[in-house]
Amino acid sequence: MTEEKIYLYPVWVRLWHLFNAILCLTLIITGISMQFSNPKFPLIAFNVSVSIHNIVGILLCLNYLIFFLGNLGTRNGRYYKLIFPGLFSRLMAQFRYYTRGLFKGEPAPYPINSERKFNPLQQLTYVGSMYILVPVIMVTGWALMYPEVIPSRFLWTSGLHLTDLFHILAAFMVSLFMFIHVYFCTIGKTPFSNFKGMINGYHETH
Amino acid sequence: MVKKLNYRPAWVIFILILFAGIVFILSYSANSKADRTEAAIALKENKPEQKKDYSEHKHATENENCLKCHGQSKYSYENSESKKKNTKKMYTELIINREVFYESNHREFKCIDCHSEDYQTFPHQGNLRMEAKPNCLDCHGGDEKYAKFHFENIEKEFQESAHSEKHSEDFTCWMCHNPHAYKINARSNENIKKTIAYDNAICLNCHGNLSNYQLLTDKANPNLLTKHDWLPNQKLHFLSVRCVECHTKKINDSTLVAHKILPKKEAVRNCDQCHSTNSVLLASLYKYKIKEVRSTKGFFKGVIVNDSYVIGANRNYYLNVLSLIIVGFVILGIIIHAVIRTLN
Numbered sequence: 001m002t003e004e005k006i007y008l009y010p011v012w013v014r015l016w017h018l019f020n021a022i023l024c025l026t027l028i029i030t031g032i033s034m035q036f037s038n039p040k041f042p043l044i045a046f047n048v049s050v051s052i053h054n055i056v057g058i059l060l061c062l063n064y065l066i067f068f069l070g071n072l073g074t075r076n077g078r079y080y081k082l083i084f085p086g087l088f089s090r091l092m093a094q095f096r097y098y099t100r101g102l103f104k105g106e107p108a109p110y111p112i113n114s115e116r117k118f119n120p121l122q123q124l125t126y127v128g129s130m131y132i133l134v135p136v137i138m139v140t141g142w143a144l145m146y147p148e149v150i151p152s153r154f155l156w157t158s159g160l161h162l163t164d165l166f167h168i169l170a171a172f173m174v175s176l177f178m179f180i181h182v183y184f185c186t187i188g189k190t191p192f193s194n195f196k197g198m199i200n201g202y203h204e205t206h
Numbered sequence: 207m208v209k210k211l212n213y214r215p216a217w218v219i220f221i222l223i224l225f226a227g228i229v230f231i232l233s234y235s236a237n238s239k240a241d242r243t244e245a246a247i248a249l250k251e252n253k254p255e256q257k258k259d260y261s262e263h264k265h266a267t268e269n270e271n272c273l274k275c276h277g278q279s280k281y282s283y284e285n286s287e288s289k290k291k292n293t294k295k296m297y298t299e300l301i302i303n304r305e306v307f308y309e310s311n312h313r314e315f316k317c318i319d320c321h322s323e324d325y326q327t328f329p330h331q332g333n334l335r336m337e338a339k340p341n342c343l344d345c346h347g348g349d350e351k352y353a354k355f356h357f358e359n360i361e362k363e364f365q366e367s368a369h370s371e372k373h374s375e376d377f378t379c380w381m382c383h384n385p386h387a388y389k390i391n392a393r394s395n396e397n398i399k400k401t402i403a404y405d406n407a408i409c410l411n412c413h414g415n416l417s418n419y420q421l422l423t424d425k426a427n428p429n430l431l432t433k434h435d436w437l438p439n440q441k442l443h444f445l446s447v448r449c450v451e452c453h454t455k456k457i458n459d460s461t462l463v464a465h466k467i468l469p470k471k472e473a474v475r476n477c478d479q480c481h482s483t484n485s486v487l488l489a490s491l492y493k494y495k496i497k498e499v500r501s502t503k504g505f506f507k508g509v510i511v512n513d514s515y516v517i518g519a520n521r522n523y524y525l526n527v528l529s530l531i532i533v534g535f536v537i538l539g540i541i542i543h544a545v546i547r548t549l550n
């Protein structure tokens with residue numbers, strides 16, 4: 001290990017990510033509150049949830065724009081380019097490391113450096129959530145806000161029903177991603193070093 | 207060569223999105239066409255009539271004696287003094303649209319079943335306008351054949367409704383259920399949206415129409431759009447929910463439509479009352495429809511083919527359990543991983 005600390009998270013990534021995490025958490029909480037609404041035990045009053053969810057959803061879209069344009073215009077985008085040939089075997093190697101090698105103290109198969117910010121599994125989940133799941137949530141979310149754009153029947157069922165299904169399905173997966181994401185962030189030089197990195201910008205190698 | 211491969215999945219995604227877009231646009235245009243026909247049906251009562259053949263109806267010929275004048279906007283007669291032919295305008299309230307009448311519940315009736323036989327002479331006698339008109343219960347009350355409609359319960363609910371309390375005798379069944387036009391809807395209409403539009407049109411006939419509204423009051427009718435501006439997605443609410451869903455209270459579960467119209471302060475205004483598993487919505491029209499679909503098309507279709515979507519109210523028990531199990535496994539996995547990690 002030649003470099004101890006690498007500057008990997010520029011200010012805009014850190015700010016984007018901070019807002020993203022706060023907004024996502026708010027959306028998840030208000031979303032669950034609406035989905036499981038019960039007049040007897042309101043987690044948050046339904047109409048309050050609706051307003052918060054709508055406003056925060058719009059803010060998330062604006063924030064996503066920062067991410068999207070940032071990755072388009074700066075070198076940060078290159079970390080998100082999936083290289084497909086051999087991807088599967090790299091994923092398996094990383095998976096093996098997380099389920100066995102890590103416990104035995106073996107070195108990571110794809111150590112983090114300035115050319116590779118994410119290991120293959122990390123990269124796939126980040127690309128999947130940022131370029132598939134979050135866009136699905138945003139598009140279906142806007143559609144639900146303007147329900148008149150949704151065809152009243154789509155294929156075999158109500159268009160509204162289907163749109164909502166996709167919205168909730170993708171949101172559920174992002175919620176799962178968040179659990180796993182936060183846990184995996186504790187796998188660093190120390191359990192807190194990745195979180196520190198997301199604050200000061202420096203990744204500590206181990 | 208290797209580089210080129212990287213872009214192939216991007217093309218697949220692009221083509222998929224393009225394809226989804228085309229399906230969306232096609233289904234959208236098909237739908238908007240369907241919506242337009244629906245609107246046309248809802249407006250049919252105001253549509254100029256086309257010549258049609260109604261001879262399949264038992265009394266069509268006899269009824270023509272009345273409808274030759276009352277079936278259109280003008281009527282003619284010969285002045286017995288001057289022997290001249292006169293053409294006059296028919297009062298709009300006295301015009302019976304044949305097409306609507308012969309589709310209504312009362313389509314197999316003779317005009318003089320309900321109206322005095324003396325109307326058969328023209329000019330009609332002046333005292334005929336004092337004629338007492340029959341009430342729903344005069345025919346439908348205490349009759350085995352109509353038991354399933356629970357007319358007695360409806361009558362009781364109506365007596366307690368705001369309509370009845372405010373306007374007493376002036377407010378009759380006919381105000382909402384035009385005897386020449388009304389037809390049962392929820393039971394016969396396949397499309398729940400059409401039922402909703404039909405039923406809401408009944409309320410709007412007065413609450414959205416000043417001259418009808420003022421038959422019972424001198425006040426101007428409140429603007430329904432501003433009164434309901436607290437509803438998010440107002441238009442969607444109006445297209446998907448019947449006025450009576452929030453503005454009535456069911457005393458008896460057996461009537462399909464509650465007739466106890468509540469004073470405005472008591473109307474449902476709490477989102478959760480619809481947006482929860484115990485949704486008041488699911489207790490009425492929607493429950494009826496869901497039961498219907500299930501019994502006619504089978505359980506599976508009844509669950510999958512669902513016209514209605516109400517956030518919070520359509521919670522699927524199995525999906526819920528499944529999602530909790532998945533969350534449970536993920537948390538368990540994380541805990542196991544964390545324990546092994548710290549032990550090593």
Ligand code: HEM
Pocket residue numbers: 008009013017020021024025076117122126129130134174178181182185194195196197198
């Ligand atoms: C409380 C919630 C969250 C915490 C504590 C957290 C923590 C972290 C940390 C420590 C990192 C840096 C380590 C790494 O690069 O892997 C990171 C990166 C990242 N996180 Fe999160 N995260 C949270 C929520 C989210 C959410 C909701 C999303 C997406 C929907 C997300 C997407 C990302 C992405 C894409 C990166 C890489 C950013 C880059 O360097 O380009 N995170 N997160």
